[in-house]
Amino acid sequence: MKLSLTFSLLLVSLFHQAQSICTSNLGGDIDPAFITFKIESTALDHNTFSGLTAFYHEYPANGNTTAQLTAGQSYNLYTSTSSEAIIGVWLDYNNNNVFEPNEFTVLVNSMNTQNITSLAIPATAPSGSIKMRIRTRAYGSTISGNNACSSFGSGETRDYTVEIINNNLSVNEMPKDMDLKYYPNPVHSDLNISSNKSITGYKVYDIAGKLLLDKDLTEEKNIKLDFLHFPAGSYLVTLTFKDGFKTLKILKK
Numbered sequence: 001m002k003l004s005l006t007f008s009l010l011l012v013s014l015f016h017q018a019q020s021i022c023t024s025n026l027g028g029d030i031d032p033a034f035i036t037f038k039i040e041s042t043a044l045d046h047n048t049f050s051g052l053t054a055f056y057h058e059y060p061a062n063g064n065t066t067a068q069l070t071a072g073q074s075y076n077l078y079t080s081t082s083s084e085a086i087i088g089v090w091l092d093y094n095n096n097n098v099f100e101p102n103e104f105t106v107l108v109n110s111m112n113t114q115n116i117t118s119l120a121i122p123a124t125a126p127s128g129s130i131k132m133r134i135r136t137r138a139y140g141s142t143i144s145g146n147n148a149c150s151s152f153g154s155g156e157t158r159d160y161t162v163e164i165i166n167n168n169l170s171v172n173e174m175p176k177d178m179d180l181k182y183y184p185n186p187v188h189s190d191l192n193i194s195s196n197k198s199i200t201g202y203k204v205y206d207i208a209g210k211l212l213l214d215k216d217l218t219e220e221k222n223i224k225l226d227f228l229h230f231p232a233g234s235y236l237v238t239l240t241f242k243d244g245f246k247t248l249k250i251l252k253k
Helices: 008-015
Strands: 034-039 045-047 056-058 066-070 074-081 085-091 104-110 114-120 128-138 157-165 180-183 190-206 211-226 233-241 244-252
Touching: 034 128, 074 085, 074 104, 104 114, 180 244
Parallel strands: 056 157, 066 157
Antiparallel strands: 034 045, 034 074, 074 114, 085 104, 085 128, 128 157, 180 190, 190 211, 190 233, 233 244
16 A cells, blocks of 8 residues: 555545635736747647737647646746746646645746746646646746735736646545544644554645655554644645555644
């Protein structure tokens, strides 16, 4: 049994929230705009610029405006812009319609208008269709993970749909006759977990799939996890048992 971070269906159901992706008041209105956006070894090869009149665009999940990306792989991204730019990308790995700081990568910060950069897809990214947002801003400005919905005075915002393929994630296997309690949730500091079955270990991941804690235990039925120094947000705690494992969604406030 593989105990990797799991299960596309589980993760989507854990994190999905009924809200819409931000698409208004994003600003722009002047260059730099995208001319070419391409992800090597995928179908996404998009050439568009012919004098933009709108600086937000959402593209369909078909043809040359979508891509299949394999978890654990890195891809070369080709971009060209109408003028020098800084470019950032967000991939909504937890599929909650929120582009979060730990889903963000700076692609380009260059005076060159044509660039090749690399984007790594986390090995623990769950399978499924998700939104990918790319934004430009004039060179000399900044883009950070908190700027997915910010109003900029320059640049363009694009949303694409991409499909993540992960063939290595196992199914969440709940041990039989499980009686599991955990509190408080949301948590500020200590998360208390108790079980009628012995816990043999645990792992804690952030929503992008980064492993934060990994500990083996000597069959304990009551454990305490310290969340005090973690940033506010969503986390996954995977508990391992002799006959299975269980993943919990935990909110840090």
